[in-house]
Amino acid sequence: MTRSAIQRVAVVGAGAWGTALARHLAEKQITVSLWAHEPEVVHSIAQRRENALYLPGVRLPVTLTATNVLSEALIGTDCVLFAVPSHVARPVLGRVGPLLPEAVPFVSATKGIEETTLDLMTQVMQEALPAHMRNSLMVLSGPSFASEVSQGKPTALCLAGQDSDRVKSMQALFMTPSFRVYADNDVIGVQLGGALKNVMALAAGVVDGLELGHNARAALITRGLAEMIRLGVAMGADPRTFYGLSGVGDLILTCTGALSRNHSVGVRLGQGERLDEILASMQAVAEGVRTAKAALGLAQRCGVDMPIVQEVNAVLFAGKSCRQAVGDLMEREAKGEKAPL
Ligand SMILES: NC(=O)C1=CN([C@@H]2O[C@H](COP(=O)(O)OP(=O)(O)OC[C@H]3O[C@@H](n4cnc5c(N)ncnc54)[C@H](O)[C@@H]3O)[C@@H](O)[C@H]2O)C=CC1
Numbered sequence: 239m240t241r242s243a244i245q246r247v248a249v250v251g252a253g254a255w256g257t258a259l260a261r262h263l264a265e266k267q268i269t270v271s272l273w274a275h276e277p278e279v280v281h282s283i284a285q286r287r288e289n290a291l292y293l294p295g296v297r298l299p300v301t302l303t304a305t306n307v308l309s310e311a312l313i314g315t316d317c318v319l320f321a322v323p324s325h326v327a328r329p330v331l332g333r334v335g336p337l338l339p340e341a342v343p344f345v346s347a348t349k350g351i352e353e354t355t356l357d358l359m360t361q362v363m364q365e366a367l368p369a370h371m372r373n374s375l376m377v378l379s380g381p382s383f384a385s386e387v388s389q390g391k392p393t394a395l396c397l398a399g400q401d402s403d404r405v406k407s408m409q410a411l412f413m414t415p416s417f418r419v420y421a422d423n424d425v426i427g428v429q430l431g432g433a434l435k436n437v438m439a440l441a442a443g444v445v446d447g448l449e450l451g452h453n454a455r456a457a458l459i460t461r462g463l464a465e466m467i468r469l470g471v472a473m474g475a476d477p478r479t480f481y482g483l484s485g486v487g488d489l490i491l492t493c494t495g496a497l498s499r500n501h502s503v504g505v506r507l508g509q510g511e512r513l514d515e516i517l518a519s520m521q522a523v524a525e526g527v528r529t530a531k532a533a534l535g536l537a538q539r540c541g542v543d544m545p546i547v548q549e550v551n552a553v554l555f556a557g558k559s560c561r562q563a564v565g566d567l568m569e570r571e572a573k574g575e576k577a578p579l
Pocket residue numbers: 251252253254255256257274275276292321322323324326330347348349350382383384385521522523524525
């Protein structure tokens with residue numbers, strides 16, 4: 239396995255995923271500084287070697303330290319991993335930018351689309367970070383529940399960037415016998431796959447909450463993939479990307495896995511709970527809720543038909559009943575599977 243020259247990593251965002259990635263690298267004896275938004279997270283890690291708020295029950299090695307001060311996390315770092323939810327990405331990036339005087343590899347592990355601008359995370363990064371960071375941007379995506387990664391269970395992801403040397407160096411940084419990373423250059427496709435699967439996970443959860451059966455869930459995943467590819471192609475992605483880890487891989491995981499927050503929000507909607515009540519009961523983010531709106535905006539902008547995304551929006555934001563949404567999807571006019579009849 240190729241060794242990476244990177245010795246010091248800053249992880250920005252100490253939710254479940256940022257903490258799991260930080261732990262993963264710290265276990266490789268890399269010095270990791272984790273920036274957390276909440277003081278109680280820093281306190282918990284310093285006192286108990288555990289992020290009790292977002293990743294309880296996972297012991298964090300001493301090679302990982304946490305801070306609420308961004309400059310402390312970023313000083314002298316060889317690279318940055320960014321794992322802040324998409325709705326707060328821009329303001330946090332705006333604070334990170336001035337603290338990066340030189341171009342260091344910058345990997346986004348965030349899965350989402352900015353709701354107000356419809357920007358992908360790399361577009362937000364290009365706007366919010368200094369110009370010298372442009373060629374350093376990469377995205378990490380794929381089927382990866384933070385809790386399983388934290389237990390060292392086998393996981394495979396993809397890492398996409400324009401600069402293949404930088405991608406190779408970060409690939410080497412992440413790789414372990416239980417954490418496998420595939421390199422890619424389809425930055426748009428990898429991001430869209432990771433973001434849109436969250437919307438499909440909500441829809442699959444609704445199907446499960448309504449107890450509509452395995453056939454319905456398989457149909458939802460497959461037709462969801464067709465929608466993702468249609469939008470992806472319209473936005474310049476390689477359609478093959480969606481058959482990979484950040485498409486099919488993450489769809490399988492989050493549309494069937496009980497650990498998915500997005501799927502569990504969908505289940506509760508299907509069981510009749512209201513969205514505001516569900517969200518108020520959760521500490522963690524379900525990115526698919528905001529991404530549903532953004533995906534619909536992108537579909538309209540690109541003139542692409544995304545009926546599942548449309549129905550998810552109607553359920554989430556227009557009070558449509560889950561059963562009616564499923565019925566309306568099933569009763570659409572007859573179509574060809576690959577193209578219009
Ligand atoms: N949890 C998982 O298994 C995985 C999550 N992801 C993605 O990683 C990203 C982060 O998600 P999680 O780590 O799961 O988060 P989480 O749901 O565990 O925690 C929420 C995070 O949001 C942060 N936050 C809330 N308000 C903030 C503010 N005003 N400023 C800065 N930060 C604020 C919290 O500090 C915390 O880090 C998301 O885009 C998610 O889709 C990707 C792969 C796996």
